[in-house]
Amino acid sequence: MVILVSACLLGLPTRYDGGHSCHTGVMSLSKKHLLIPVCPEQLGGLPTPRPPCERAGGLVLDQAGTDKTAAFVSGAEAAMKIYKLCGCEAAVLKARSPSCGKGLVYDGSFSGKLTNGNGVFSDLLEKNACPVYTEDEIDMLLQTLKEDGSPG
Numbered sequence: 001m002v003i004l005v006s007a008c009l010l011g012l013p014t015r016y017d018g019g020h021s022c023h024t025g026v027m028s029l030s031k032k033h034l035l036i037p038v039c040p041e042q043l044g045g046l047p048t049p050r051p052p053c054e055r056a057g058g059l060v061l062d063q064a065g066t067d068k069t070a071a072f073v074s075g076a077e078a079a080m081k082i083y084k085l086c087g088c089e090a091a092v093l094k095a096r097s098p099s100c101g102k103g104l105v106y107d108g109s110f111s112g113k114l115t116n117g118n119g120v121f122s123d124l125l126e127k128n129a130c131p132v133y134t135e136d137e138i139d140m141l142l143q144t145l146k147e148d149g150s151p152g
């Protein structure tokens, strides 16, 4: 199976602070699956390191209130193209990120508070009916693969 993965979960230094979020459970998927690392924020032309951003209503803002929505949207569209070009069948994305988060994201107050919602790329994947999992849902993904008869 071809799975698109948030690049930071595979140990690549794509995070806003120049670090990564390497996750051993996600890394282990590479034993049986082809993983395609993607960072929508870098694809949107944002630098690394970069100021952290949060979703605020329909916008994505940095802490100074600068509107970064256009870069997040173009990065999500580029990442979606990679998903389709590579024949991906699912995505495993970093939880809580304003691009990659699924179900819960930071609420725009830069105070660590979470609110219901998706990151911009995760939203686009869901609109295109692409299955999205976070690194906290690896077990769910493996179970689904097992039920489908795919190598887990």
Ligand code: SF4
Pocket (backbone or CB within 6 Å): 006, 007, 008, 009, 014, 015, 016, 038, 039, 040, 041, 042, 094, 097, 099, 100
């Ligand atoms: Fe990781 Fe996604 Fe943030 Fe890029 S945009 S650093 S892949 S969480």
